[in-house]
Amino acid sequence: MSKFFPYTSFENGFYIPESTFPSNIGGSCSKPPVMMSEKLWFPTTATPEEKCFQFMAPSYPKKFKAEHAGADYCRDAESPVYAICPGTVMKNYTAETNYNLKLLVILHNYSGKDFWGHYGHISSDLKIGDRVQGGDVVGKIASSKGNIPHLHFGINARKMYTIYSDKDSKGRKYGWGRTPVGVHPDSVGWVNPTTFFKDPINALQSCMA
Numbered sequence: 001m002s003k004f005f006p007y008t009s010f011e012n013g014f015y016i017p018e019s020t021f022p023s024n025i026g027g028s029c030s031k032p033p034v035m036m037s038e039k040l041w042f043p044t045t046a047t048p049e050e051k052c053f054q055f056m057a058p059s060y061p062k063k064f065k066a067e068h069a070g071a072d073y074c075r076d077a078e079s080p081v082y083a084i085c086p087g088t089v090m091k092n093y094t095a096e097t098n099y100n101l102k103l104l105v106i107l108h109n110y111s112g113k114d115f116w117g118h119y120g121h122i123s124s125d126l127k128i129g130d131r132v133q134g135g136d137v138v139g140k141i142a143s144s145k146g147n148i149p150h151l152h153f154g155i156n157a158r159k160m161y162t163i164y165s166d167k168d169s170k171g172r173k174y175g176w177g178r179t180p181v182g183v184h185p186d187s188v189g190w191v192n193p194t195t196f197f198k199d200p201i202n203a204l205q206s207c208m209a
C-alpha cells in the first residue's frame, strides 16, 4: 500500500475518488524497461494489470469537466520513466511546482511516423533538442503532497499540446491531458496508449488528420 492511501480530496484540482484507488501500485527503481513490441518500450516500469485511469475512462471524475486524453500508470515516486522509442525533446515543463503542469514532450518517430509523446507528472533534466533512444530513462515519476504518484502518458498523432490550453471557437479548453466533455480525444489526434502498444502503426494512422 502506498503512503498516499487513503485520501479523498486534493486542493489542486486533481481528485481521485476513493472507489477508484488502484490496488496494485507497483514500480521500483530497479526494474528495467519492458519492450512491448519491436523497438517499442513501455514508458515506465510495467505491471501486468493497470487500474489507474485509462483513455476516456468512464470513471474519470466529472468534476474535471474533461475527457481523459491519455493513460495513467500509478507507480512509486522516483520510478523511472522511459522513452518509448527514438525522439527529440520538444518541451520540458517538469520544473513547474504545480504537479498538474509538469510535462515533458518528445517528438517521436516510429517506423517512419512522427508523433508527440506527452509524459506528464514527472521530473526530467533533459533539455530541448536532446535526442533520446527507446528505453532511455527520460525522467522520474514526481511525488505529490495529495496525489497518487503516476505517469500520465499521452500520444498525439497530429500536434503537440502543452500545459497552456488551446481554446476552440466556443471557448472550450484543450490541453495535454484533456479534451472538453463530449469531445472525443480521437477527434483531435490523441491515440489510446493501450491500442497503440498493441498495434502502433494502425493506431497512429487512424488518428492522423
Ligand SMILES: [Zn+2]
Pocket (backbone or CB within 6 Å): 053, 068, 070, 071, 072, 151, 152, 153, 177
Ligand atoms: Zn491522466
